[in-house]
Amino acid sequence: MRVAITSQGRDRDSLLDRRFGRAAFFIVADTETGELSVHDNAQNLNAAQGAGIQAGSTVAGLDVEALITGNVGPKAYAVLKAAGIRIYLAPDGTVAQSLQRFKDGLLEESLSANVEGHWV
Amino acid sequence: MKIAVASGKGGTGKTTVAVNLCLFLVDAGLQVTYADCDVEEPDGHLFLKPEIVTRRRTGIPVPHVDPEACNLCGECGSLCRYSAIVVLKDRVMTFPELCHGCGGCAYICPARAIAEVDRPIGSIDRGNAGKLGFISGCLDIGQAMSPPLIKEVLKETPDDGVTIVDAPPGTSCPAMTAVGDCDYLLLVTEPTPFGRHDLELMLKAVCSLPMPKGVVMNRVNGPDAATEELCDKYGVPVLARIPEDRLVAEAYSKGLTAWEAVSGYRTVFADLWSGIQKDAGRCGE
Numbered sequence: 001m002r003v004a005i006t007s008q009g010r011d012r013d014s015l016l017d018r019r020f021g022r023a024a025f026f027i028v029a030d031t032e033t034g035e036l037s038v039h040d041n042a043q044n045l046n047a048a049q050g051a052g053i054q055a056g057s058t059v060a061g062l063d064v065e066a067l068i069t070g071n072v073g074p075k076a077y078a079v080l081k082a083a084g085i086r087i088y089l090a091p092d093g094t095v096a097q098s099l100q101r102f103k104d105g106l107l108e109e110s111l112s113a114n115v116e117g118h119w120v
Numbered sequence: 121m122k123i124a125v126a127s128g129k130g131g132t133g134k135t136t137v138a139v140n141l142c143l144f145l146v147d148a149g150l151q152v153t154y155a156d157c158d159v160e161e162p163d164g165h166l167f168l169k170p171e172i173v174t175r176r177r178t179g180i181p182v183p184h185v186d187p188e189a190c191n192l193c194g195e196c197g198s199l200c201r202y203s204a205i206v207v208l209k210d211r212v213m214t215f216p217e218l219c220h221g222c223g224g225c226a227y228i229c230p231a232r233a234i235a236e237v238d239r240p241i242g243s244i245d246r247g248n249a250g251k252l253g254f255i256s257g258c259l260d261i262g263q264a265m266s267p268p269l270i271k272e273v274l275k276e277t278p279d280d281g282v283t284i285v286d287a288p289p290g291t292s293c294p295a296m297t298a299v300g301d302c303d304y305l306l307l308v309t310e311p312t313p314f315g316r317h318d319l320e321l322m323l324k325a326v327c328s329l330p331m332p333k334g335v336v337m338n339r340v341n342g343p344d345a346a347t348e349e350l351c352d353k354y355g356v357p358v359l360a361r362i363p364e365d366r367l368v369a370e371a372y373s374k375g376l377t378a379w380e381a382v383s384g385y386r387t388v389f390a391d392l393w394s395g396i397q398k399d400a401g402r403c404g405e
Contacts, residue, residue, distance in 0.1 A: 047203070048201075048202070049218055050202055050215070050218050051203075053206050053213075054203050056206070057197065057206045057207075060208050078213065079206060079213060082208055083209070
C-alpha cells in the first residue's frame with residue numbers, strides 16, 4: 001500500500017509537518033517494500049490561497065491510498081475524499097515513527113476536516 | 121472628473137472628507153455623484169440619508185462544468201492561480217468562493233465543457249440625497265472578495281460631472297480597484313504614528329499610478345512636521361489641514377456632517393477643492 005506523509009524534510013528521520021496544504025514535502029512510502037520517494041511542495045508554500053486544494057490535487061496524483069498528516073482543513077478534505085484517499089492524523093514524530101504508528105494501527109482515520117479553513 | 125478618497129489606515133476620515141466635499145460641490149452648483157466603494161462597510165448613507173430608488177444584485181461569473189462534455193484534460197486546473205477549479209482522475213471540483221471570476225477556465229477549455237454562472241456577492245443601491253447622486257455597493261455577509269463588486273459600482277458612475285469615490289481602507293486589491301481609474305487621488309491621514317505609517321504604505325502603493333495626488337490631514341491639533349516631511353519626500357502636496365474639533369465629532373456621532381453642523385467648514389472644503397483643481401492641472405507629473 002502506498003501512503004503519503006507530510007514532512008518537514010526529505011528523509012525518514014525528518015519531522016512530520018503538521019500542515020497539509022503548506023507542508024514542505026510529501027514523502028510517499030510503500031508499506032510492503034519500504035521504498036520511499038520525496039515530492040517537493042515548494043510551489044504551494046507561497047500560494048496566496050487554495051494551498052490545501054492544490055496539495056490535495058498533488059497527493060491525488062501520487063497514486064496513494066492514504067495520507068498521514070497533522071491537520072486537514074475543509075477544502076483539502078473535500079479534494080482528498082473525492083480522490084478516495086483516506087486521511088490519518090498523527091501526533092508529532094518523525095516520518096519513520098509516523099509510518100510505524102500507521103502500520104501498527106495506532107492512527108485514527110479522520111472522517112472530517114479537523115481544522116477550520118482560513119482566508120488569506 | 122472622478123476623485124477617489126482613500127487612505128492606508130482605516131478611520132482617518134475618508135467618508136467625512138468624501139461626504140463633506142460632495143456637499144460643498146453640490147452647494148457650489150456642480151453635478152455631483154457620491155460612490156461608496158467601501159463595500160465591506162459602506163457608511164456614506166448614514167450621513168447623506170439618500171432616498172434609494174433602485175437596488176440591483178450583482179455577482180461574479182464562476183465555472184460550471186458539464187461532466188458529460190469534460191474530458192478531464194486538466195487545462196483549467198493548471199491555468200487557475202486561485203485553486204478555484206481542480207481536476208482529479210474522475211472528476212472536476214470547483215470552489216466558487218475562491219474564484220476571482222476571470223473566465224480563463226471557460227475560455228481555455230478545449231472541450232467547451234465550462235459555462236459561466238453568476239454567483240451573487242452583493243448589491244448596489246442607487247438614489248439621490250437632494251441634488252447629490254448616490255451609489256453604494258454592499259458586499260453580502262460572509263463574502264470575502266470585494267473587487268468585482270467595486271468594479272460594478274464604478275461602472276455605474278456617470279461620465280460627466282464630478283464623482284467622489286469613497287474607497288475602502290488599506291493598500292490591497294479592494295483599495296487599488298477603487299482608486300485605479302480615478303482622475304485625482306486624495307489621501308486622508310491623521311497625525312498619529314499609525315496614520316503616518318499607513319500613509320507611507322499608501323504613497324508607495326500609488327506612486328506608479330499616473331493621476332495627481334494630494335493629502336488631507338484630518339484631526340490636526342498642531343503642527344505635524346513628520347507628516348508634512350513625508351508628503352514632501354513623495355512629492356505629494358498637502359491640500360487641507362482639518363482641525364481637531366469636538367463639535368465635528370459630536371455631529372458625527374449623531375450622523376450629521378461637519379458641513380451641516382459646524383460653521384467654518386465651508387472654507388476648508390472650498391480651499392480643498394481649489395487645491396484639487398490647481399493640482400489636477402499638473403496631471404501626470
